[in-house]
Amino acid sequence: MQHLKQPFIIKTFDVGPMQNLVYVISDTKTNYAAIIDPAWDLKEVYSYISKNNLKLKNILLTHSHNDHVNAIDEILLKFDLSIYLNHKEKIFWNKPYDNFEINYGGDIIKLGSTEIKSIHTPGHTPGSTCYQIGNNLIAGDTLFVFGCGRCDLHGGDPEEMFMTLKNLKSSLDEKTIILPGHDYSVKRSSTMNEQKSGNPFFHFDSLNKFVEYRMSLHDKIRNTPYDFIKKNGSH
Ligand SMILES: [Fe+2]
Numbered sequence: 001m002q003h004l005k006q007p008f009i010i011k012t013f014d015v016g017p018m019q020n021l022v023y024v025i026s027d028t029k030t031n032y033a034a035i036i037d038p039a040w041d042l043k044e045v046y047s048y049i050s051k052n053n054l055k056l057k058n059i060l061l062t063h064s065h066n067d068h069v070n071a072i073d074e075i076l077l078k079f080d081l082s083i084y085l086n087h088k089e090k091i092f093w094n095k096p097y098d099n100f101e102i103n104y105g106g107d108i109i110k111l112g113s114t115e116i117k118s119i120h121t122p123g124h125t126p127g128s129t130c131y132q133i134g135n136n137l138i139a140g141d142t143l144f145v146f147g148c149g150r151c152d153l154h155g156g157d158p159e160e161m162f163m164t165l166k167n168l169k170s171s172l173d174e175k176t177i178i179l180p181g182h183d184y185s186v187k188r189s190s191t192m193n194e195q196k197s198g199n200p201f202f203h204f205d206s207l208n209k210f211v212e213y214r215m216s217l218h219d220k221i222r223n224t225p226y227d228f229i230k231k232n233g234s235h
Pocket of ligand 1: 063065124141149
């Protein structure tokens with residue numbers, strides 16, 4: 001019997017002063033690769049790409065905050081790439097790149113024989129997007145391990161974040177591996193199952209209480225690294 005080769009590889013890089021995580025997805029059949037949120041110093045990414053003979057094709061953006069995009073101009077000098085982002089984020093960001101590939105949520109992005117699904121997850125920014133590859137979710141600043149993205153910056157909306165998290169909770173398989181946009185936790189990745197029980201932002205049924213927790217309470221009572229919090233019913 002033929003041995004099944006893993007169809008894709010996801011490699012994680014720690015970059016910059018804000019614990020950002022950059023991911024490179026590569027399709028093992030074609031060596032086509034995509035980089036998620038190119039930012040800060042990408043030296044290690046470039047050497048990984050050349051060592052593994054990857055053909056970098058796409059930039060996938062989870063959102064447009066500076067700490068997720070500040071190496072785009074540099075990487076575009078080295079590679080000819082399309083920039084995938086959500087239509088609402090394009091308007092929000094208002095950058096005049098001519099190589100955008102716009103997604104609307106639910107789109108399938110092909111990387112050789114690997115399929116990447118975009119999921120529109122507003123809340124942190126209007127066009128925030130998670131990318132699903134097999135049972136992995138590249139979550140940007142929507143979902144952190146035992147945390148979630150802030151909603152008090154320009155374009156943030158805690159009510160949208162409540163709905164986004166509710167949708168992720170009900171639609172994603174429990175075995176989904178969460179790969180966040182920042183390494184803010186005691187661990188760098190987690191499963192949906194673990195997040196449902198230990199991420200306090202998944203513990204709310206009440207929109208108002210969620211909004212209060214996200215917008216004022218949380219930052220007063222919790223520090224990084226975020227750890228498991230047991231649901232106690234008091235939210
Ligand atoms: Fe952000």
